Amino acid sequence: MHHLPRSILRSMACAAAIAVPVPALSHPHVFAEARLDVTVTPQGDVKSLRHLWRFDDLFSSTVLLEFDANSDLKLDADELKEVSRVVYESIGEYGYFQMVRVDDKPVAMKPPPGLMVDYQDDQLIILFESEPESELKLAGKLDFGVYDPTFYTAIDFIEDEQMSIDRLPQGCASAVVRPDPDEALVQNQAKLTEDYFNDPTVEDIGALFATRLQITCGAAG
Structure with missing residues (x-):
């Protein structure tokens, strides 16, 4: 059993009690450069x-050392499979760090x-790769983002081109939005109360600061 590695990888999705929910007071310990591609049907x-x-x-070197069961300084197929299993279990409860919203309302995604x-x-x-739980049309304002709600892992999109949509219908526009943390705090100051942080039903604060691909389209017919 990989008890220590599991604890390391679970830190990517540690409980909110471990990480203070305000970016200014919490610092990431793991860093990842990301790419997100939204694929669209002909319809x-x-x-x-x-x-x-x-x-x-x-x-990455920490993962290598912990999962390299045969000590050959590489990860073979079985070892990579174990890494995959542990990460999959660890971040599943956080929706695999995905954020999808339509007109600011969360959209459920199927587990990959x-x-x-x-x-x-x-x-x-x-x-x-993951799919929406139900039909998701490109209509209104849609936001797609990736972030760790505990702020333990920083998932960065270095270039705007690392967030893309493969088929943008006529009448739609896309933009990469990078919120300014200070401005986001000011704009949402009224709702960032103690009750907000203690209410498990509200969307976590991390969504306010996440880089996102925003698609704006006309209403569905």
Whole structure:
């Protein structure tokens, strides 16, 4: 059993009690450069979200050391499969760090069937694809983002091109939105009360600060 590795990877999705829910008071310990591709059907529905995460060298080397069962300084197929299983279980309760909203209302996504994990150039790479639970049309304002609600893991989109949509219907516009943390706090100061943080039914504060791909379309016919 990989007790220690599981604890390390579970730290990517640690409980809110461990990480203070305000970015100014909490600092990430794991860093990943990400890519998000939104795929669209010919009918104008969101088909899936395709994710690629490339983790920093320090965290990747920690994973290598902990999961390298045969001590050959690489991760073979079985070892990568174990990494995939542990990460999948760890972040599942956080919706796999996905944020999807339509007109500021959360949209449910199906759990991905699994994670593809690789180790290249001393970096851990995770890929997966997920689909909406129900039909999701490109109508109104849609936001797609990726973030760790505990702020333990920083998932960064370095270039705007790392957030894309493969088929933008006529009448729709896309933009990458990067909220300013100070402005987000000021704009949402009225609702950032103690009751807000103690209410498990509200959307977590991390969504206010997450970089997102915003698609704006006309209303559905």
